[in-house]
Amino acid sequence: MSSETRRDAFATGCPAHGGRTPLYGPEFAARPRQVYDALRRYGAVAPVELAPGVPASLVISYNAALDVLRDPVTFPKDARRWQRSVPSDCPVLPFMMYRPAVNLTDGAAHTRLRAAIADGLSRIDPNTVRESVERNVDTLMRGFSEKGSVDLRAEYALVLPMLVFNEILGCPPEIGERIVTGMRGVVENVDAADNNQLAVKAVAELVALKRARPGQDLTSWLIEHPSGLTDQEVIEQIFLLVGLATETEQNLIVNALLLLLSDDRFAGDLSGGNLPVEDALEEVLWADPPVANWAISYPTQDVALHGVLLPADQPVVIGFAAANTDPAAMSMSRAGNRAHLAWGAGPHKCPAQSQARTIASIAIERVLDALPDLELAVPTSGLEWRPGFAQRALVSLPVRFAPVHIPPRPTPGTQGMGRAGGLAAALLDAGPRRSNPLTRWWRGE
Structure with missing residues (x-):
């Protein structure tokens, strides 16, 4: 099929959406894999709508996605x-708009910003991260372990990454x-x-605080980095990191827990005490990545990609979930294979995946170890997925278990990234302060 013919095929989708398939709403959230499979009739790239009246091209081929990710020019x-x-x-403008952030820039600007982030992340002691995760995990679990039931998203996976990254x-x-x-x-x-303004203003306060009173933190x-980042550039990098910490990380934890609790391939290992957490994480990163569609680019002129002509200045979105489940990619053995695209590829590959893996692995291992009879409180068909084109995220993950008592851990010193460790206690001690939105999330209200 010629490029022009394939481009004309873009008009054969849903008439109500300009011939494009919408990537939003409860229907898409509930059955994204069926949507991706239906889109494969277009070839490597499919016409989609990110929000009403926002057209885009979704890259659903593994090889085409690699070509885009590796070609920032x-x-x-x-x-x-x-x-x-x-x-x-x-x-979707606040979500997609340009910012001077490392994931939204190219060339020398990207190199400079990525060097600052990479150098900062390299200074974080992995043992300190692990201690922070374990301490905060135990604090959170003590809040629900004696109840016998909990929403693991609202009271655990949603809060934990934020606690750890606030310390970082x-x-x-x-x-x-x-x-x-x-x-x-x-994000939602x-x-x-x-x-957007609320978050940016709060990050600006953090940057002003740290410029006045620097510490051993990211x-x-x-x-202080030699690249000489402006305050605005620091704000944008932190905005990005917090987004990754709160959104991507919680989705990774929840999706992996759902897999472990619902998939027969893992049930025997769980009951036998052998927790295949790394296997579950890899399976999720392949088949149900926490960021399903992102890494958006904007070609400045019409460009052909694997036989599809993409219009200039229109978003080109990498379908991580669709590309990872491309029949060509699924022919590869997944045992120990980390060739999925969940962390991206090329110059914009996620620089914090080591920390992300540490947080997710410990969060999953410790809750399964502490609550060995953990099971879903509802059938998988009763679970609801959050809307939005970018994420693959549950609304809640209700579980039940035999109540257990988890004793307090010794409180470590507050050096380095432990300076913000009081947030977990603040959440637990918040009591009836219902004006605090994060406390309401934590309590599942």
Whole structure:
């Protein structure tokens, strides 16, 4: 099929959406794999709609996705030309708009920002991260272990990454709560513009605090880096890191727990006490990655990709979930295979995957170890998936178990990234302070 013919095929989709398949709403959230399979009739790239009136091209071929991710010259990240074509109230604009962040820049600017982030992450002691995760895991589990039931998303996976990354960033609890509240609204397109401002303002307060009183934390290291990042650049890098910590990490934990608790391939290992956590994580990263569709680029001129002509200045979205389940990719053996695209590829590959794996592995291992008879409280058909084109995320993960008592751990010193460790206690001690949105999430309200 010629490029022109394939481009004409873009008009054969849903007439109500300009011939494009919508990647939003409860229908897509409930059955994304069926949507991806149906889109394969278009070839390597399919016409989709990210929100009402927001057309895009979704790359659903594994090899085509690699070609895009490895070619930032043809597929640049700068969204500003596209932004001029959409109204200011576009629901996904706060989520997709240009920022001077490492994942949204190319060339020398990207190299400079990535060096600062990579150097900062390299200074984080893995043992300190592990201790932080274990301490916060135990604190959270003590809050529900004697109840016999819990929503593991609201009271565990949602809160844990934020606790750990707040310590990594040296972020005080009262600032961290506002950052996460705003970030969640941006990702879920709930009052996105207002929540974007809430998050940015809170991060700006953190940067001002650390410029005045630096510490042994990632925020201070970004400020002090020889690359000479401006305050705005530091704010944007932290905005990105918090988004990865709160959204991607919680989805990875929840999706892996769901797999372990519902898939017969893992049930025997769980009952026998051998927790195949790494196997479950790899399976999720292949088949149900926490970020399903992202790594958006904006070609500055019409460009052919695997026989499909992509229009200039229109978003090109990498379908991580679709590409990983491309029949060509699924022919590869997955045993010990980390060739999936869940962390990206090329110059924009995720620089924090080591920390992400540590948090997820410990979170899953410790909750399964502490609650060995853990099981889903509802059938998998009763679980609800959150809407949105980018994420693959459950609304809740209700489970039940035999109540157990988890004794307190000794409290370590507060050096280095432990300076923000009081947030877990703040959440547990919040009591009836219902004005605190993060506390309401933590309590599953």
